[in-house]
Amino acid sequence: xxxxxxxxxxxxxxRFPGWVAPDTRPNFQGYLVQVDRLVDFARKLRDELxxxxxxxxxxxxxxxxxxxxxxYHASRTAGGLGxxxxxxxxxxxxxxxxxxxxxxxxxxxxxxxxDLLGIRFAKHPDxxxxxxxxxFAGHPLRKDWKEPFFEEDTKPFxxxxxxxxxxxxxxxxxxxxxxxxxxxxxxDPEKWVFEGDEAVYKALRRQHAGESDMETDRMIINLGPQHxxxxxxxxxxxxxxxxxxxxxxxVVGYLHRxxxxxxxxxxxxxxxxxxxxxxxxxxxxxNFGYVLAVEQLMGIKVPERAEYIRVMMAELTRxxxxxxxxxxxxxxxxxxxxxxxxxLEERELVLDIFEAVSGSRMMCNYYRFGGVARDLPEGTLxxxxxxxxxxxSRKIDDIDRYLTENDIVxxxxxxxxxxxxxxxxxTSAGGPVLRASGVPYDIRRAFPYSxxxxxxxxxxxxxxGDCFDRYLVRLDEIRQSLRILQxxxxxxxxxxxxxxxxTYMVKxxxxxxxxxxxxxxxxxxxxxxxxxxxxxxxxxxxxPSFINLTSLADMCKGQKVADTVVxxxxxxxxxxxxxx
Amino acid sequence: MNGKGVIRGLGxxxxxxxxxxxxxxxxxxxxxxxxxxxxxxxxxxNYKARGIFTVQYxxxxxxxxxxFRYIPFLVYEEGPNGEQVQRCTSCGICxxxxxxxxxxxxxxxxxxTGRPVPSPAEFIIDVDICMNCGMCAEYCPFDAIKMDHDxxxxxxxxxxxxxxxxxxxxxxxxxxxxxxxxxxxxxEAARQAEKEAKAAKKAGxxxxx
Numbered sequence: 001x002x003x004x005x006x007x008x009x010x011x012x013x014x015r016f017p018g019w020v021a022p023d024t025r026p027n028f029q030g031y032l033v034q035v036d037r038l039v040d041f042a043r044k045l046r047d048e049l050x051x052x053x054x055x056x057x058x059x060x061x062x063x064x065x066x067x068x069x070x071x072y073h074a075s076r077t078a079g080g081l082g083x084x085x086x087x088x089x090x091x092x093x094x095x096x097x098x099x100x101x102x103x104x105x106x107x108x109x110x111x112x113x114x115d116l117l118g119i120r121f122a123k124h125p126d127x128x129x130x131x132x133x134x135x136f137a138g139h140p141l142r143k144d145w146k147e148p149f150f151e152e153d154t155k156p157f158x159x160x161x162x163x164x165x166x167x168x169x170x171x172x173x174x175x176x177x178x179x180x181x182x183x184x185x186x187x188d189p190e191k192w193v194f195e196g197d198e199a200v201y202k203a204l205r206r207q208h209a210g211e212s213d214m215e216t217d218r219m220i221i222n223l224g225p226q227h228x229x230x231x232x233x234x235x236x237x238x239x240x241x242x243x244x245x246x247x248x249x250x251v252v253g254y255l256h257r258x259x260x261x262x263x264x265x266x267x268x269x270x271x272x273x274x275x276x277x278x279x280x281x282x283x284x285x286x287n288f289g290y291v292l293a294v295e296q297l298m299g300i301k302v303p304e305r306a307e308y309i310r311v312m313m314a315e316l317t318r319x320x321x322x323x324x325x326x327x328x329x330x331x332x333x334x335x336x337x338x339x340x341x342x343x344l345e346e347r348e349l350v351l352d353i354f355e356a357v358s359g360s361r362m363m364c365n366y367y368r369f370g371g372v373a374r375d376l377p378e379g380t381l382x383x384x385x386x387x388x389x390x391x392x393s394r395k396i397d398d399i400d401r402y403l404t405e406n407d408i409v410x411x412x413x414x415x416x417x418x419x420x421x422x423x424x425x426x427t428s429a430g431g432p433v434l435r436a437s438g439v440p441y442d443i444r445r446a447f448p449y450s451x452x453x454x455x456x457x458x459x460x461x462x463x464x465g466d467c468f469d470r471y472l473v474r475l476d477e478i479r480q481s482l483r484i485l486q487x488x489x490x491x492x493x494x495x496x497x498x499x500x501x502x503t504y505m506v507k508x509x510x511x512x513x514x515x516x517x518x519x520x521x522x523x524x525x526x527x528x529x530x531x532x533x534x535x536x537x538x539x540x541x542x543x544p545s546f547i548n549l550t551s552l553a554d555m556c557k558g559q560k561v562a563d564t565v566v567x568x569x570x571x572x573x574x575x576x577x578x579x580x
Numbered sequence: 581m582n583g584k585g586v587i588r589g590l591g592x593x594x595x596x597x598x599x600x601x602x603x604x605x606x607x608x609x610x611x612x613x614x615x616x617x618x619x620x621x622x623x624x625x626n627y628k629a630r631g632i633f634t635v636q637y638x639x640x641x642x643x644x645x646x647x648f649r650y651i652p653f654l655v656y657e658e659g660p661n662g663e664q665v666q667r668c669t670s671c672g673i674c675x676x677x678x679x680x681x682x683x684x685x686x687x688x689x690x691x692x693t694g695r696p697v698p699s700p701a702e703f704i705i706d707v708d709i710c711m712n713c714g715m716c717a718e719y720c721p722f723d724a725i726k727m728d729h730d731x732x733x734x735x736x737x738x739x740x741x742x743x744x745x746x747x748x749x750x751x752x753x754x755x756x757x758x759x760x761x762x763x764x765x766x767x768e769a770a771r772q773a774e775k776e777a778k779a780a781k782k783a784g785x786x787x788x789x
Contacts (some may be wrong), residue, residue, distance in 0.1 A: 025638055098734075156681065157681050159681060159684075160675045161672035161675040161687075162670070164685065167706055227754050267677075269679075270677070270678075270679035272679075284745070349625070349627060352625065352645075355645055355648060356647060357647065359645075360712065366714075373718060391628075401588065401589070402592040404585075406588075407583055407584075410585070448769075503673070503719075504676070
């Protein structure tokens with residue numbers, strides 16, 4: 001295979017003597033950076049070496065070494081290998097300088113690391129909790145944190161077999177009937193004053209103090225959607241000047257369940273069905289990213305047929321996810337339910353295939369380490385072929401004809417929510433949001449995985465970066481997915497679907513891995529650290545819809561209140577993934 | 581920007597609307613029943629479907645594919661006198677592999693020696709916790725736990741009704757063979773082959789002696 005765009009990562013230890021040192025732990029990559037040099041290092045990385053895109057930022061609690069580590073994954077949108085760098089700080093006083101001045105995409109991710117791990121980011125513009133509630137006691141991803149009704153550190157729990165205890169529910173074990181620990185100074189829920197809202201409002205006002213030269217009163221309002229059938233339960237706090245949005249902050253976490261903590265307790269295999277629940281409209285892609293990360297550590301080669309099946313399922317998933325995005329954008333525009341139902345009709349047919357193959361329509365749980373759970377039932381390929389060749393392309397044209405030329409759709413979306421290419425890169429936007437701004441960055445091409453390097457497809461881009469272009473990019477991508485599917489259906493070989501035996505005793509060698517796929521919403525990354533145990537030591541999800549929200553404020557600034565609904569619809573968030 | 585796009589879009593909607601009638605009338609003229617029959621449901625949910633797409637649940641139900649999975653059940657063989665012989669050996673693999681840990685198993689022990697007997701004394705699944713992932717069925721080495729097709733388990737009291745014990749979970753092999761014929765045939769063939777291989781080995785060993 002000829003690699004043209006992939007260049008070498010320069011030897012950073014030689015280039016920045018004294019600042020960085022290679023990470024020498026076995027099976028670890030990248031560089032360890034001195035904490036006091038981090039900001040300068042990152043600036044040089046971006047300005048001199050072209051690493052303009054921060055893919056992922058997360059923390060790891062190494063309790064045995066009494067250290068906290070922050071892990072950064074950066075890459076170049078122009079192409080080239082990715083780079084991993086880390087800083088280590090003492091565990092009892094973890095303070096790391098913020099990188100928001102260089103990569104604005106770090107903003108929400110640093111807040112998340114602060115919230116879940118207690119790492120403080122010095123000079124962060126708005127360091128508040130983001131996923132848990134304001135009164136939460138402790139930082140749940142720290143290894144010594146335990147909830148009140150605590151069973152064991154890792155599964156399987158001993159209380160199940162061979163001498164089980166009576167079936168107990170955690171909610172019955174706590175007087176407040178939920179498994180929550182309250183802070184020490186928390187006295188009475190009835191008398192508790194909720195300060196979280198005030199903090200958001202204050203942060204907004206502080207950041208824009210003294211901007212207005214006229215004596216106009218700026219107003220703060222809360223915007224929904226607050227219903228699970230829309231995009232999920234989500235809140236935007238907007239600072240308004242008249243009807244124009246000056247700034248906006250997303251408030252998330254209403255569906256938070258600490259997926260990562262659950263993941264660190266599960267054994268490796270048990271995480272696969274949990275990844276289904278992240279972005280619940282594209283569960284196959286989620287499985288894909290996770291198994292890729294673990295397979296990197298295990299070093300297994302997946303059989304050819306399994307690779308084709310995986311890509312086929314991932315592309316079908318992309319189609320249904322984009323169909324939902326398109327349909328619900330219509331909903332947000334007030335084209336109430338006609339486009340959604342047209343889109344859901346096609347989705348239903350794809351889900352029938354998922355159901356026949358994996359046993360479930362939405363929570364597929366189909367990928368396994370080294371392959372897929374079971375072979376395609378007889379006749380599946382014919383079904384997919386008929387669907388792809390005879391129906392979907394026609395129906396996409398139908399939706400295109402129905403919506404694209406529609407004057408109201410055009411007026412409401414063209415020029416609304418513009419995100420420039422520079423902003424999109426700086427805020428680490430991913431997927432259709434990034435590509436609609438004219439940046440041809442697609443993980444399937446930038447970091448080819450599975451068999452994507454031998455498939456023909458275009459990375460779709462549009463140049464205006466507005467809501468209309470994001471909608472068009474999705475339609476383009478559906479067409480490209482159909483193109484990929486045709487190639488897959490043509491070339492899919494017979495053969496085994498699993499490397500080795502499908503066993504539940506998965507041995508994962510110690511080390512770290514970052515597996516990424518181009519999910520329908522953007523780069524879906526899984527950062528896993530193994531210590532050779534049956535469960536992951538660290539399991540982090542780089543959730544595309546969460547990080548895409550970083551650019552929400554940029555898109556909304558200067559727009560009217562009614563436009564925020566459309567802008568949010570055009571980003572296409574799924575709260576299962578945002579809140580994790 | 582003169583409203584042409586809107587009108588063209590409405591044309592698409594109108595087309596859909598008219599289609600529903602045309603397809604129904606065509607079906608009636610051809611003598612096909614499009615509603616409340618399995619053929620009708622199949623016609624409305626295949627890749628050529630036009631017109632009405634929805635299914636009138638619960639009067640109509642979509643057929644579930646063989647791999648469909650919903651809540652595990654325990655497979656038992658019927659003994660000669662109609663007694664239930666559990667395939668389960670209470671080895672605990674399902675309880676270990678279960679991602680949300682919803683399976684509680686008690687092993688039977690011999691009343692005389694106190695040694696464990698390979699059969700479950702109690703087998704409990706909290707179906708509120710179960711996430712229908714099917715891992716237990718996938719990794720059970722004895723084909724003793726399988727995923728069911730019956731998805732209508734709503735009840736009034738979750739504390740009483742949603743904890744399934746061994747009585748509620750047990751279903752005969754014939755039921756399993758009926759809902760998953762292909763899987764059943766494959767497993768039976770594998771078991772038969774194993775048995776034959778074992779017999780051949782035994783015969784070989786006997787011949788060697």
